[in-house]
Amino acid sequence: MIGLLTVLxxxxxxxAAPVFDNNVPAEIRQQxxxxxxxxxxxxxxxxxxxxxxIFGPVLGKAYLNFFDTRIKKIGMSxxxxxxAVACVIPFLGSNKMWLTQNYIKFSHPQIxxxxxxxHEARHSEVKNGNWGHATCPTPFNDPNGxxxxxxxxxxxxxxxxxxxxxxxxxxxxxxxxxxxxSKFCTxxxxxxxxxAGIYADDQLKRVTNQxxxxxxxxxLYIR
Amino acid sequence: xxxxxxxxxxxxxxxxxFSRSSQTAKAVLSEATTAALEEPVRVPSNSVLESKNSxxxxxxxxxxxNVELKLGIxxxxxxxxxxxxPRLDSNLKYLNxxxxxxxxxxxFEQKKESLNERGLIVFLIGRxxxxxxxxxxxxxxxxxxxxxxxxxxxxxxxxxxDEHAGVDGITLAYxxxxxxxxxxxxxxxxxSAQSRAFALEIxxxxxxxxxxxxxxxxxxxxxxxx
Ligand SMILES: [Zn+2]
Numbered sequence: 001m002i003g004l005l006t007v008l009x010x011x012x013x014x015x016a017a018p019v020f021d022n023n024v025p026a027e028i029r030q031q032x033x034x035x036x037x038x039x040x041x042x043x044x045x046x047x048x049x050x051x052x053x054i055f056g057p058v059l060g061k062a063y064l065n066f067f068d069t070r071i072k073k074i075g076m077s078x079x080x081x082x083x084a085v086a087c088v089i090p091f092l093g094s095n096k097m098w099l100t101q102n103y104i105k106f107s108h109p110q111i112x113x114x115x116x117x118x119h120e121a122r123h124s125e126v127k128n129g130n131w132g133h134a135t136c137p138t139p140f141n142d143p144n145g146x147x148x149x150x151x152x153x154x155x156x157x158x159x160x161x162x163x164x165x166x167x168x169x170x171x172x173x174x175x176x177x178x179x180x181x182s183k184f185c186t187x188x189x190x191x192x193x194x195x196a197g198i199y200a201d202d203q204l205k206r207v208t209n210q211x212x213x214x215x216x217x218x219x220l221y222i223r
Numbered sequence: 224x225x226x227x228x229x230x231x232x233x234x235x236x237x238x239x240x241f242s243r244s245s246q247t248a249k250a251v252l253s254e255a256t257t258a259a260l261e262e263p264v265r266v267p268s269n270s271v272l273e274s275k276n277s278x279x280x281x282x283x284x285x286x287x288x289n290v291e292l293k294l295g296i297x298x299x300x301x302x303x304x305x306x307x308x309p310r311l312d313s314n315l316k317y318l319n320x321x322x323x324x325x326x327x328x329x330x331f332e333q334k335k336e337s338l339n340e341r342g343l344i345v346f347l348i349g350r351x352x353x354x355x356x357x358x359x360x361x362x363x364x365x366x367x368x369x370x371x372x373x374x375x376x377x378x379x380x381x382x383x384x385d386e387h388a389g390v391d392g393i394t395l396a397y398x399x400x401x402x403x404x405x406x407x408x409x410x411x412x413x414x415s416a417q418s419r420a421f422a423l424e425i426x427x428x429x430x431x432x433x434x435x436x437x438x439x440x441x442x443x444x445x446x447x448x449x
Contacts, residue, residue: 031304034303034304034305035304038305038306038307041307080384081382081384081385081386082380082382082385083372083373083380083382083385083387083388083391084385084386084387085387102373104304105373105374106373106394107336107337107338107339107340107373107394108338108339108390108394109306109339109342109394109397110304110305110306110307110339111306112390112393112394115390116387116390119387133386142435142439143439144439144442146435148435149435150383150385150388151388151391151392151395152379152380152381152382152383152385152388152391153381153382153383155383162386162388188307189306189307189308189309189311189312190311190312190346190350191306191311191343191346192306192307194346194401194404195306198393198400198404198440199390199393202389202390202392202393202436203389203390205389206389
């Protein structure tokens with residue numbers, strides 16, 4: 001009962017925060033509350049156009065509102081992957097986010113956990129087909145012409161559903177969020193801003209449609 | 224006269240401290256790089272330490288050591304896993320030589336799988352590189368063998384279903400990436416430092432890494448610095 005009543009309690013979100021399942025361990029609840037509080041405290045006077053379109057201003061309240069309007073419950077799952085930290089499984093309910101033990105077990109920087117959580121929150125949007133991933137092109141190379149491969153299997157990602165062809169998908173939107181935090185957050189720690197830039201820049205490779213890629217470059221990378 | 228004597232004393236002390244710290248660091252440098260490092264370094268004219276061989280910024284030179292307090296704050300942050308803790312940019316903003324030594328020791332006490340903790344230490348030292356010893360530490364981190372999986376750095380972990388493999392790849396190389404970011408910032412803010420050759424050498428070595436993420440960041444640093 002206590003577990004059912006425990007919510008991801010952040011005062012400044014206007015929407016009701018998600019409710020935890022009973023079996024979500026206290027340490028994991030505590031960690032996601034800490035992480036969401038960090039995101040929820042962000043302030044800034046600027047935002048890129050794409051960010052404004054997806055999230056609104058670069059502001060903690062806007063991020064919490066984005067999350068809380070999409071995710072209503074938080075449960076535990078393996079997410080079908082040994083390395084996952086979080087997932088949304090549409091056929092089990094699009095408004096539920098599942099966390100894995102890895103959320104606290106693996107040593108990710110905080111902003112990396114947030115990037116995954118916001119990527120997954122984007123997958124909760126039924127009206128947008130859950131922003132399913134796009135198939136990576138063949139060949140799928142980095143800017144130096146080397147094939148992009150899975151770090152786990154070594155297999156090329158060409159032909160795999162691990163890309164976006166729009167700035168608004170899960171990969172695109174979460175990188176736009178992080179790049180904005182990196183560039184514009186006025187009260188984030190230097191480490192958070194650095195980390196946000198590192199993860200965003202890397203994820204930009206997953207946006208493979210030339211028009212979408214150029215839109216993000218124009219929005220955030222070219223002064 | 225009295226002021227001049229005090230100034231002279233400070234200069235001598237500063238030179239002595241720097242000479243001692245650079246002796247250790249030089250042992251790991253190549254001969255050519257070491258020769259380049261022996262040229263004078265430009266320091267702010269209002270520096271407390273006006274030695275031509277010192278590159279300690281005034282904040283660091285003036286700070287008293289507070290090793291226990293700073294390590295305690297670090298432990299707090301590690302426990303909370305809150306990278307947005309404001310003490311990172313206040314209490315831990317500047318580490319002096321003694322504090323950096325303590326944090327370097329702490330780095331090697333962390334498990335290899337403690338990627339964020341290790342990266343945080345590299346970040347704290349790397350944002351104020353002020354000696355050859357700092358650069359040598361950064362170099363050693365940048366050249367560490369890659370961590371293959373979160374549970375055991377030595378073991379690979381086959382996981383074809385991971386849609387966040389990109390995020391995972393960055394985290395697995397996080398200490399090395401932070402080391403390279405520190406090198407990039409150092410090169411940007413010290414365009415004429417005599418230790419530039421050493422910093423460029425670190426980036427050049429990383430640009431040959433088998434890890435595509437490390438390689439790509441190192442290549443960016445080199446193309447922005449040459
Ligand atoms: Zn996804």
